[in-house]
Amino acid sequence: MPPKKRQTKKEEKTAAIDFLKKAQDSHETMLIAFQNENYNAVGTLAIQCVISSADAICVYEKGLRSISQDHGDICALVKSTLLPEANEKSNALKRILAKKNLIQYERRNVFEAEATDLIKSATRIFEWVSLYLKK
Secondary structure (H helix, E strand, O other): OOOOOOOEEEOOHHHHHHHHHHHHHHHHHHHHHHHOOOHHHHHHHHHHHHHHHHHHHHHHHHOEEEOOOOHHHHHHHHHOOOOOOHHHHHHHHHHHHOOHHHHHHOOOOOOHHHHHHHHHHHHHHHHHHHHHHOO
């Protein structure tokens, strides 16, 4: 069986800064939402922050971003950058994205402890990407 072809889109490497700006906006607003005890918004913004962060690092390193509906594909693309910690960050990204359905579509609300964990994980990914793009 041939390897799965991932859906990607070519981007100019300069677009990485635009994706990082989106990640930064989501990150800053996520922190404000937490201060306001709006934990559902924290969840949604954490997801958007890590997706934009992943797009930024993939565009910066590979000139590609995932356009697949399967979030596992964006994790694999991050891992394929071969940057230090790419495997670890890919796994963290996968853990956050696994919560997307619960956060955005299910009835249950996000708890404070979950919001705290999401902020920690999303911040680590965002800061990792920021470090590489600002070199």
